[in-house]
Amino acid sequence: MATPVVTISKLGDHVGSDVTLRGWLYNRRSKGKLHFLIIRDGTGMAQGVVFKKNVSEEMFELCDKLPQEASVIVTGTVKADERAPGGYELGLSEVELVQGAEGYPIALQSGHGPDFLLTHRHLWLRSKRQLAIMRIRHEVIQAIHDFYYEREFIHVDAPIFTPAACEGTTTLFEVDYFEDEKAYLTQSGQLYMEAACMAHGKVYCFGPTFRAEKSKTRRHLTEFWMVEPEVAYADLDDVMQLAEDFVCHIVKRVLERRQAELADLERDLSKLEAIVPPFPRVSYDEAVEILKKAGRDFEWGGDFGAPDETIISEAYDRPVMIHRYPAAVKAFYMKADPEDAKKALCVDVIAPEGVGEIIGGGQRADDLAYLEGKIEEHGLPKESFEWFLDIRRWGSVPHGGFGLGIERTVAWICGIEHVREAIPFPRMLYRIYP
C-alpha cells in the first residue's frame, strides 16, 4: 500500500509512521555503510538516513552517486532525533531518482561572486539563504494585505501603462505602442489612488513600478514593487500615524512567524524587536541641525543624499520620519504647509541600518487653482492631468498617503546588504537575465 505523501513542515505529525517526501537533494554526507541525505521540498529541510543493511545494493549505490539538487522521491519511517537538522529524520527504505543533476553549478561551500550568482538566479533561489529571504518577502506581502484588509481599505489596482509622469520625466520607460500618444511604464500608482480614495475612502495599490534611473547602488532596482495607500480626509499627521502602524505591523508579523528564516539569515533580532511605536518625528529643519552638529556641510533647501540619511538614521534605533521638506525639492502634487508655504506637508521614513528611505508620502494638494499653478510651474503638460484636476473639481477633500518600497523593506528586515537579493528576479541597469 502506498504511503502518504507529506511535506517536511508536517513531519512532526507522522512520528512512527511511514511517509513519502517529494523534493530535491540539498546535500549528501556519505559514510562507508550509510548515507545522510538532506532533502528539501520547499516547506523545509529534512534528513534521510540510508543504512546499507536496510536497502538493496542498487539503492545504496544510487544514494552514493546522488548529486546535489537531484530530484528525488523518498519513503521512510519518521522519528524524532536531536541529531537531525529540523528535529526529525527519516529512516529511508526507498529512494527514487526523478532526475539527476550532474554538474549543478552552485556549490554549498566556496563562496560565489555576485555576477555568477545573479547570472544563475534561477538556481540561486534554491539555496538556503535565498529560500529564507523569499519566504520573508512572502510574509511581508501577506502582512501588508492583511493590515489593509483589517482596516477596511479597498485594494484597487493601478495601471502599468500611463500617459504621463508623476515624478521626473527623465526616469520614464517609454512604450512605443499606443497610437494617439506616448505611453510610459508606471513610476507610481499614487495619482490613480487619489482618484480611487474619493470613491472608496481608504484604498491601496500593490504593484510593480519602473524607474529608468541610471542608478548603480545597493538600494536601487530598475523594476521594484511598491504598496501605496491613500486615504480621504487624512492630514499629514494621519499619514504619519498610518505609516508608523504599518511598519510596526510588518516587522511584528515577521518576528512572530518567520523565526526560522531570520535564524537562517543570522539576523540580529534585537534590531527588529526595537521597532515599536512611537517613531521619532523630525522636521526637515531639525534634521538639518542634526547634520550640522555631525559636521556635515549642508545648506538649507536641498534634498538629503544617502550619506545624510544614514547620519540622521544613526541618531535613532527605529525608523525616523522626516517631515516638511522644502516644497522645491518635492513633487508637484504635495500640499503646501499652511504655516510656511515654502514647505510641503510630506514625510519620508528612513529605515535604520543604512537601508535608506523606505517610505515617501504626505498630504496632497486638494485645491484646484493651487495644483494648476504647480503643474505649470513644473512644466508639465496640463492636458494629461485634466482627469487628475477633476478630482479637485468635484467634491475635493484633504487626503494623503504614501508609497512603501517592498524590496528595501525586505532587505532591511532580512539584514541583507543589497536589494537585488530581496526580489526573485532583479532587474537592474545592465542586468535583465535571467
Next chain:
RNA sequence: UCCCCGGUAGCUCAAUUGGUAGAGUGGGUGGCUGUUAACCACUAGGUUGCUGGUUCGAGUCCAGCCCGGGGAGCCA
C-alpha cells in the same frame, strides 16, 4: 553620466622585483555505521577578458576596448 576597484582552473582566490601557473572548493576514483558546509587519500582540470605595444622574457608594465563590483547624483 561621473569617480574608485577588479577580470587567473567550473567556482572563490593566490602568484615576491617582469623569470617554469598554485591552493581551497566543486568534478572523478577509493576508504569510512551518526554525519551537521562530514572527514581522509589519490586524480583530472589553464589561449591569465579582448586587441595592440614595451621587453631577451608579460598574469605582472603601458594604451584602447569589453565585462563586472562599489559609490555619487536621483529615488522607494
